Amino acid sequence: MTELKRNNNTANTGRRISFFIIVFLLLLTVVLGKLFSIQIINSYKYQLAAKKQYESKISLKPTRGLILDRKLNALISNVNSFSFAADPNMVDNKDSVAELFSRVFQKDKSYYLDKLNTNNTSFVWLERRVESTYEQQLQNLNLSGVIKLNESHRTYNYNELGTQVIGSTDIDNNGISGIEMECNDMLEGKEGYVVMQKDGLGRKRPAIEYPRLEPQNGNNVVLTLDMNVQKVVEEELKQGVTINDAEGGKCVVMSVKTGEVLGMNSVINNIEKGDVRPDLYKLAFLTDLYEPGSTFKVVSAAASLEEGLENKNDVIQTYGGEYQLYDNVSIKDSHKSSNMSFQQVIEQSSNIGMIQVAQKLGKERFYKYARDFGFGISTGIDLPGEMRGYLKKPVDFSAVSLGFMAIGYELMVTAIQMANAYSCIANDGLLMKPYVIKKEMAPDGTVIKEHHPTPIRNVVSKTTAKTLTELFVGAVEKGTGTEAKIENMKIAGKTGTSQKLIEGEYSKRSYTSSFIGYFPADDPQIVIAVIIDAPRSGEYYGGRVAAPIFRKIAERIIAITGVMDITHPEYDENNADIKLANNKLIENPDKDKINIIDFEISDAIRLLKENNIDYEIDGAKKNAIVTDQQIVYGDNSSIKKIKLSTKSITEQGNERLKQNAPVYMPEVKGMSVRKCIKMLSMMGIEYKINGFGRVTDQEPEAGAKLTKNQQVVINCISN
Structure with a gap:
């Protein structure tokens, strides 16, 4: 019995030992498996985790x-x-x-x-x-x-x-x-x-x-700015805005011969110290659109001289100071003369006289020269946010458009566009691309990239430019710009005064006053544009508000830096960069003559095919407008291809509405319904069509100013 118990105890002990051995082996297997997983399979993962604890x-x-x-x-x-x-x-x-x-x-x-x-x-x-x-x-x-x-x-x-x-x-x-x-x-x-x-x-x-x-x-x-010039611009512009109790102002100073910007600034009045409003730092001279008024007369004046339609002694009828432009639209001059010479029209800034000049020129040629001067398109300046402005195509003109546009209404421009247009006249008719970035340099001073003067196109001949400069000198010496005169320095320039469009109506109390001039008139080097927004001190004419600011800026620039030496050697007409740029333009005079921006795509394609020019279209291909073009040149500098960017007519019309430019009812009587709809859509005008066929009646009549979201009514009848 005792022997039996001993055998049972021995057996139980053996089983327990075996159990513990099995458990131990199982645990050892698990541990070894885990170690294998950590050290072999997932070693990289855990190494990274460990590193994160002590490395970064x-x-x-x-x-x-x-x-x-x-x-x-x-x-x-x-x-x-x-x-x-x-x-x-x-x-x-x-x-x-x-x-x-x-x-x-x-x-x-x-x-x-x-x-x-x-x-x-x-x-x-x-x-x-x-x-x-x-x-x-x-x-x-x-x-x-x-x-x-x-x-x-x-x-x-x-x-x-x-x-x-x-x-x-x-x-x-x-x-x-x-x-x-x-x-x-x-x-x-x-x-x-x-x-x-x-x-x-x-x-x-x-x-x-x-x-x-x-x-x-x-x-x-490295910028083209000269801080001596910039200091003068900012101080005098701010003082001028304050003296005239204006809402704000803009000024651009450029090199005539190179397109370099020497100074530019915009001012908003009554700003408290420490104010950080975003609009204080925006490039308003590139982004803010305005109707320029009489400074835009440079386009009609230059075009009529270039086309041989006028000379400075030609007599122009001015109707005693009041002219009926359309049924209920009349234009008045402060001068009551029955007629003036072309020279007097410029000097005294006659609106009636300039309208006669523009009407003789015609809407197609007017539009061509306006575009050639750079309006309605970007200047290409190397700063962000530039606006193209607004320049309607001849197809969009109402019965009064040509007259109003000739005197600086029904269009929108920027300060840099206006400065560049006058710089073109000062530069013997050659339009330059404005720029601000002069060069890029490594930290050790090595020049990596240098920017050079870039000619865009010859807008008018040297003869036309010289004649117009003489007329602008007269405007300063004995016309509306006498406040810009500087002793011992001949100034050429033009005044501008335009009523501001407020809530769809032209205000009789709020104006934009401007003066744009260049000097020395005999060999122009510097152009200065001064635009003052809504002066409220009593004076509002450009000749009384902006011209004195121009004079003060010009006087200080001359006194501090001189004229010919301000950017030596870039201002030297014989500078190699400028000669090279001019030679390139002379060698290939037609390189920028093809300009089909704002053409309907069907017309653009027809023109390109007639000239055997290949093209690519990026955007809408039907019922569209060309919004931009990129010319690709071949090895011999001939045009190889033109890349076209397009937008649908409706989309383009909506963009124009966003620019808040004034909209006038066009003349659509006699048009087909299809053509009428296309025109109204391009202008962003809402419409209601009654009938089909040809337009027999319209409401309102051509030339009427349209309010925002106003719907026009078109009545049609089939033939």
């Missing part, structure tokens, strides 16, 4: 390039400041870090905890560009996972001088306006990096076994 990659920011004026004065600099960031994976005590930053920066503790608890990242910003007082409180900061970084931000070296053109950057030093945005790729440089490791005390140190990639600093950008 920190970006090294490049130094942003400088922006310089033409004399290499730095307009903007980089200023260092401190920022604080953290690697959430390395912060041992997130609560204490959040508590410290909350106390120093007076923010909720939860604000920092949310940042520190961010998942799947090894870098979060805690505070950026901290003020020196805060930085001192955290000077001896030694918290695990918290990083103190040296960041740079931009500061203007001349305070607010030139800031509209220079532009600005966001907190990450990316350009968001002006040259900072236009040249961001040149200025920003390329980031580098360094790998940091956590030591035994939790401090971050560079890992010596990893390579360090140094950042590449940004390139410098």
Whole structure:
């Protein structure tokens, strides 16, 4: 019996041992399997996880390039400041870090905890560009996972001088306006990096076994601006706007022979110090559209001289100072003369006389010259946000359009377009492309890319330009622009005064006053355009408001910098760059003559086929308008192909409405319904069609000014 119990105990013990051995082996298998998974199968994953606990990659920011004026004065600099960031994976005590930053920066503790608890990242910003007082409180900061970084931000070296053109950057030093945005790729440089490791005390140190990639600093950008000229422009424009109690003003100063912009600015009146409204920094001289009034007479005057329709002594009927343009539309002059010479029409700025000139010219030729001067299309200036303006096609003209457009109404322009048109006359009829970026330079001063004067087209002959300059001199010497006269300096220029369109009606109390001139008239070097918006001091004529501002700017430019030396050698007519540009234009005189922007696509295709020119169309191919063209040249400088951008007629009409240009009812009687609908759609006019066939009646009549969203009624009858 005893022997039997002993055998049973031995058997039980053996089973227990076997069980424990089996369990042990199973556990060992699991452990070995896990180790195999960790060390072999998923080793890379766990290595990365381990590295995240003690390693992180920190970006090294490049130094942003400088922006310089033409004399290499730095307009903007980089200023260092401190920022604080953290690697959430390395912060041992997130609560204490959040508590410290909350106390120093007076923010909720939860604000920092949310940042520190961010998942799947090894870098979060805690505070950026901290003020020196805060930085001192955290000077001896030694918290695990918290990083103190040296960041740079931009500061203007001349305070607010030139800031509209220079532009600005966001907190990450990316350009968001002006040259900072236009040249961001040149200025920003390329980031580098360094790998940091956590030591035994939790401090971050560079890992010596990893390579360090140094950042590449940004390139410098040299502008055509002259800060002496810019200072004069900003001071005199601001003073002029204040004296005239105007809503605002714009000024552009350009080199006649090169198209370089020497200074430009816009002003809004009654701005409190510290105001940061976005419109204070916009490039209003490129973006704001206005009806120019009499300064636009340059188009009809130049065209009529070029076409041989007028000379300065021709007599033009002015109807005693009042002229019936249409049934209920009359034009008045301040002068009651029955007739004037062409020269007097320019000098005294006769609206009636210029309308007679334009009517003799005709709408097709008027439109051609207006486009050739650069209206209704972008100048191509190297700044962001330029508007094309608004110039209707002859097919869109109402019975009164030609007359009103001849004196600067029913169209919209920008200050840079007007300055460039007058610069064309001053430059013997050669239109130049305006530009602001002179060159791109490496940090060591090596020139990477240099921009040169670019001719666009010969608009009128040298003879026409010289004759018109003589007439503009007369306008200053004895006409409406006498306030622009400067002793011992011959000025050529033209005044402009236009009523502002307010809620669909032309105001009799709000005006745009302007003067555009150039000097010396015998050998023009500089053109200045001054536009004053809504002067309220009592005076509103361009000759009394804008001309004195022009004179003050011109006098100071002459006194400070001289004229011929201001941009030496670029202003030298014999400069190689200018001669090269002119030679290229002479060698290929027809290169810009084909201009089919605003053509209906069917007409554009027909014209191109007649001239055996290949084309590509990007956009709508039926019932469309050509909105842009790109000429592709062959090896021998002949036109190889033209790439056309198009928009549907309806879409184009809607865009025109958005520009808030005045809309007048066109003459559609006698048209087919199809042609009538196309015209109204192009103009953005809503309509109701009664019947079919040909138009027999319309409501309202041609020439009537249309209000926003007004629906016109078209009655038709079949033949």
